[in-house]
Amino acid sequence: MSRNKAAGSSLRWRFTFGFIVLQLCAVITSLGLVFYLLSGLKPDVAITSIWLSQEIADSVRLEPNGRTHLAPTAKLQEIMEDAPDLWFVADLGKDIVLAHGAPPRKIADNMPFLRTFKSLELHGDLDDPLSVARMQRFDTPAGEATIFAGGVSMSQYGVTVLLGNLAVGVPALILVAISLIGVPFVTRWALRSFSDLTTRLDRIDLDTRGALVEERGLPNEVLRLVRDINRALRRLDSGFEATERFFVNAAHELRTPIAVLQVRIDTLSPSADKTHLQTAIKRLTAIANQLLDTEKYRQKPQQNTPVDLNSVVSKVVADLAPLAISEGYEISFDSDAEDVFVPGDAESLERAFVNLVRNAVQYGGKGQISVGIEADGSVTVADQGCGIASDKHSRIFEPFYRVNPHGSGAGLGLSMVNEIVTRHGGYVELSSAPGKGSTFTIRWRERRVLQQR
Numbered sequence: 222m223s224r225n226k227a228a229g230s231s232l233r234w235r236f237t238f239g240f241i242v243l244q245l246c247a248v249i250t251s252l253g254l255v256f257y258l259l260s261g262l263k264p265d266v267a268i269t270s271i272w273l274s275q276e277i278a279d280s281v282r283l284e285p286n287g288r289t290h291l292a293p294t295a296k297l298q299e300i301m302e303d304a305p306d307l308w309f310v311a312d313l314g315k316d317i318v319l320a321h322g323a324p325p326r327k328i329a330d331n332m333p334f335l336r337t338f339k340s341l342e343l344h345g346d347l348d349d350p351l352s353v354a355r356m357q358r359f360d361t362p363a364g365e366a367t368i369f370a371g372g373v374s375m376s377q378y379g380v381t382v383l384l385g386n387l388a389v390g391v392p393a394l395i396l397v398a399i400s401l402i403g404v405p406f407v408t409r410w411a412l413r414s415f416s417d418l419t420t421r422l423d424r425i426d427l428d429t430r431g432a433l434v435e436e437r438g439l440p441n442e443v444l445r446l447v448r449d450i451n452r453a454l455r456r457l458d459s460g461f462e463a464t465e466r467f468f469v470n471a472a473h474e475l476r477t478p479i480a481v482l483q484v485r486i487d488t489l490s491p492s493a494d495k496t497h498l499q500t501a502i503k504r505l506t507a508i509a510n511q512l513l514d515t516e517k518y519r520q521k522p523q524q525n526t527p528v529d530l531n532s533v534v535s536k537v538v539a540d541l542a543p544l545a546i547s548e549g550y551e552i553s554f555d556s557d558a559e560d561v562f563v564p565g566d567a568e569s570l571e572r573a574f575v576n577l578v579r580n581a582v583q584y585g586g587k588g589q590i591s592v593g594i595e596a597d598g599s600v601t602v603a604d605q606g607c608g609i610a611s612d613k614h615s616r617i618f619e620p621f622y623r624v625n626p627h628g629s630g631a632g633l634g635l636s637m638v639n640e641i642v643t644r645h646g647g648y649v650e651l652s653s654a655p656g657k658g659s660t661f662t663i664r665w666r667e668r669r670v671l672q673q674r
Contacts, residue, residue, distance in 0.1 A: 273300065274368045277309050278359035281319065281366060289363045291319045306372035312336070313366045322372060328354055336367055343371070422450075479505050527562040528570055530594055537574040538592050541582070549587040552578075556594040563598065563665055565645040573641040576634040577602040577661055586658070603660040609653040618649070638663075 276297040283289055291311070293301060301307055301321065308322030310332070328335075328343070335341065340357040354371035422434060433451045436444060483502050489495045538554040545552040563570070581590045581604040588605030595601065609617065618639040638661075639649050646666045653659035 272296075273309070273370045273373055274355055274357045274359065276300070277311055277368050277370060278361050278366060281311060281313070281361040281363050283361075283363040289313060289317050289319065291321070300373060304373045307370075308372045309368060309370035311361075311366045311368045313361070313363050317363070324354075324369065324371065328369070328371065332369060335369070479509060525564055526567070528565050528567045530561045530563060530598060530600065531556050531558070533567060533571050534574055534592060534594060534600055537571060537578060541575065541578050545578070545582050545590055548582055550582060550585060550590050551588070552590040552592065554592045557596045558594050558598055561594065561598040563645060563647075569641050570645065573638045573663070574600065574602075576638050577663075580634050580661075581606075581659075584659075588658075598665050600663040601660055603658065605658040608655045608657050609651070609659055610655055614651050614653070617651070 276294055280291050280293045280297050281289065282292045306322070308324045309320065310324060311319040313319070324332075335356050338356065341355070343352070343354040354369060356367065356369050358365055358367050360366075433454055434447045436447055436451075479502060482498075483506070486495060486498045486502060489498075534556075535554055538552060542552050578590070578592065581602055584606045585604030586606035591601070591603045593601045593603075618635050620633055620636040642649055642663050647663055650662040650664060651659065652662070
């Protein structure tokens with residue numbers, strides 16, 4: 222249904238339909254004029270068939286011995302059989318005359334005089350075939366011939382109708398063909414600026430701040446729209462910048478009072494309230510730090526250089542190993558790939574791997590954390606925690622969503638992982654079930670992985 226709606230709103234087909242309607246109106250008007258002119262003709266006025274003389278000329282044959290004879294064409298043979306009053310005389314000069322039937326005496330007696338004309342027509346009545354005749358000169362294989370013909374009449378009204386229909390119908394068919402073939406092409410050419418506009422708009426996204434639609438080469442009808450779009454983009458950029466500054470400033474401002482609270486709480490005597498306060502402060506610190514990291518990542522221009530996965534992932538494991546061990550984990554790293562590179566930003570990818578490992582440390586259940594790189598370049602982080610129910614798999618990548626509402630996490634780590642991996646042309650898979658731990662796998666599109674040897 223959406224495709225039909227899109228086709229119905231296509232400007233190209235609107236133009237085409239409009240042109241065809243206009244041309245149909247022109248054809249109808251032309252036909253009306255033809256019939257109006259025909260209304261002044263007398264339908265009982267007869268003329269000799271306008272095709273008869275040509276058929277006679279086409280029937281003249283010249284043999285190799287120089288003898289001339291008449292070999293009627295199929296059309297002439299049909300006329301001869303259907304019209305018993307048909308007569309014609311083909312005078313080739315030098316006493317060579319080819320004839321059929323008997324011409325009326327009045328016409329036969331005046332043939333020497335009538336030959337002095339180049340062509341002539343004798344009109345009569347439809348009820349009297351012998352009252353019409355035609356004389357015309359034609360080139361034949363045996364030379365120029367003066368052809369007299371009569372006895373076959375047709376209505377002048379009918380001839381006019383036929384010629385009028387041809388005069389209107391043939392151009393109408395040509396116009397329809399041009400409309401169906403040429404108008405869409407011309408319309409597409411005329412509206413090419415809209416395609417250019419779509420291409421230019423496709424270059425604008427959330428990461429391309431300050432980008433405007435290029436106005437060069439656009440027609441005046443589109444230019445006004447583009448300028449309105451650019452003004453809207455400027456307003457959006459201003460709003461995004463204000464929002465980003467707010468989050469960064471808020472995160473910075475929160476870190477100082479949180480640090481002060483942390484120091485004061487640490488000086489309190491051991492108690493259940495102190496433990497609750499320390500947990501809350503820990504979560505506030507994580508939220509502030511992750512908000513700051515998120516905004517810094519979004520504002521930083523992303524690089525596009527080959528990133529060595531083995532180097533980056535092994536560095537992350539080495540940096541976080543002390544944290545994991547202090548929390549009671551065993552952490553390992555294993556790689557089945559050699560010299561696997563992903564085009565992108567090394568710092569951003571490192572942040573994604575750090576968040577995955579930190580997530581495993583936080584929810585891994587104090588067991589084994591396994592980090593690895595598969596032969597195709599996929600990066601896996603597996604833990605032995607309590608697992609995640611299948612109905613929550615799609616939600617864990619949402620900002621601020623936490624599987625355990627009472628945990629100390631901020632719910633932003635996995636959201637950032639998904640955003641970074643998506644921008645690098647990959648996706649995150651989760652294999653997990655309650656009581657069986659969780660395995661996060663970052664997979665890359667086939668064309669994004671480079672094997673360097």
